[in-house]
Amino acid sequence: MVDITDIEAAAERIAGHVLRTPTLASPGLSALLGVPVTVKLELLQLGGSFKVRGAAAKLLTLTDAERAAGVVAVSGGNHAIGVAVMAGALGVAATVIMPRTAPVQAASAARAAGADVRLTEDMAGAFALMDQLQQTGMTLLHPFADPVVLAGQGTVGLELSDDAGELTDVLVSIGGGALISGVAVALHARRPDIRVWGVETVGAQAMTDALAAGGPVPTSLSSLVSTLSAPTVSQLTYDHVSTVVTEVLLVTDAEAVQGTLDLADHAKVWAEPAAGCLLPAARQVLARVGSDAKLGFVVCGGNATTADVFRWSR
CATH class of the missing domain: 3.40.50.1100 (Rossmann fold)
Structure with a gap:
């Protein structure tokens, strides 16, 4: 398991090579969901994502x-x-x-x-x-089976912990699982009471399938959200998610695409469906934890064109 010292070391190593992306309150999303929402705008990172x-x-x-x-x-x-x-x-x-x-x-x-x-x-x-x-x-340079890569992705969680106000629940999308693993480790080290929720789309649900099976298994890929479409998770990310993540939620492709449009309308950012999926998942979280929640969204990337999203939304 990667720990907070690994993530802090990664943060020192990559300082000056990557951006410290904004962490901001989102009045538009707060009004839409009826609870305070903070966004970590990792879609403004070099290359358009946390990667x-x-x-x-x-x-x-x-x-x-x-x-x-x-x-x-x-x-x-x-x-x-x-x-x-x-x-x-x-x-x-x-x-x-x-x-x-x-x-x-x-x-x-x-x-x-x-x-x-x-x-x-x-x-x-x-x-x-x-x-x-x-x-x-x-x-x-494996995307989700390398502890050094996982620790690097966890620096998103360090910055969110340092820069956000009070949070009760943080939502992070899952492809192979390195981002949510690192973010959850960092947040739990700094803010132990925070709940971290994973989000996948139906047809790109490698972590959901792994959790049901008790370990990584091949999954059948059919989701249009290619940036979440890992054919399996790694033992490394399974071990982290099964230990430090509250639950992994599933949403449909249609909900993820609508979430992208809602982020544009209400948060004023152009994200990809891998981030748009957080909005419908947030409604699931609120139904479970109640209206006293204070949500954080890791808006992981923005590498989808307007033409892509409008085509998917039809």
Whole structure:
């Protein structure tokens, strides 16, 4: 298990390489939900999501030989961008593998940052190619099975704890689970009474399936939210979520897309459905904990185009 000292060390390591993103009260979301809402605007991070934190944390620990070998990563979108941006900034060659269903914008952004982008037919194929390239000697930068990456993502939780007012419940979306794992560890160390809730979409529910099975299992992917579509979680993230997360909630794709539009209308930010899913999940949380809640949202990324979201909303 990663602990608060690991996350604090990651925060020191990546300082100056990533942004400290804003943590703000959201009057619009507070009015919409009827309780105080604070947003951590990680969609304003370099690369448009939190992923550069874990990438920086890992890249800055590599040996000269590991750097020279180049890094390989697999992604449904945002990890590819984060690895490409940070590897480019640190002078490390990066290959990122993405399924063809990943947002075109994400592949373009990764290429623009200097990465070699490889496309596969599906996410399972992307992970298989990642394994093959690792076996040729490339350095693996796994999105959710590496404790160094997890600690880097946990720096989001450190900043939220330092910068937010009173919170009772924090909602974090789950792909492979590194973000929520790190955030939950950081928050519980600093604010032990906070409840942390995970959110997945139906058809991208690897953590829900793992919790039901008692450990990581393959999941069937059908959600349009590619940035949450991990084919399985890792033992590392399962161990963290099963220990420090209150519950993992499921919402539909339609609810996640509507949540994106609601964030635009009420919070005045353009997020992706991986963050939009927090709004319908918040209504589930409020039904359980009551109207005295003070909510925090980790708005994890904004790498979806208006054309994408409007097409999905039809």
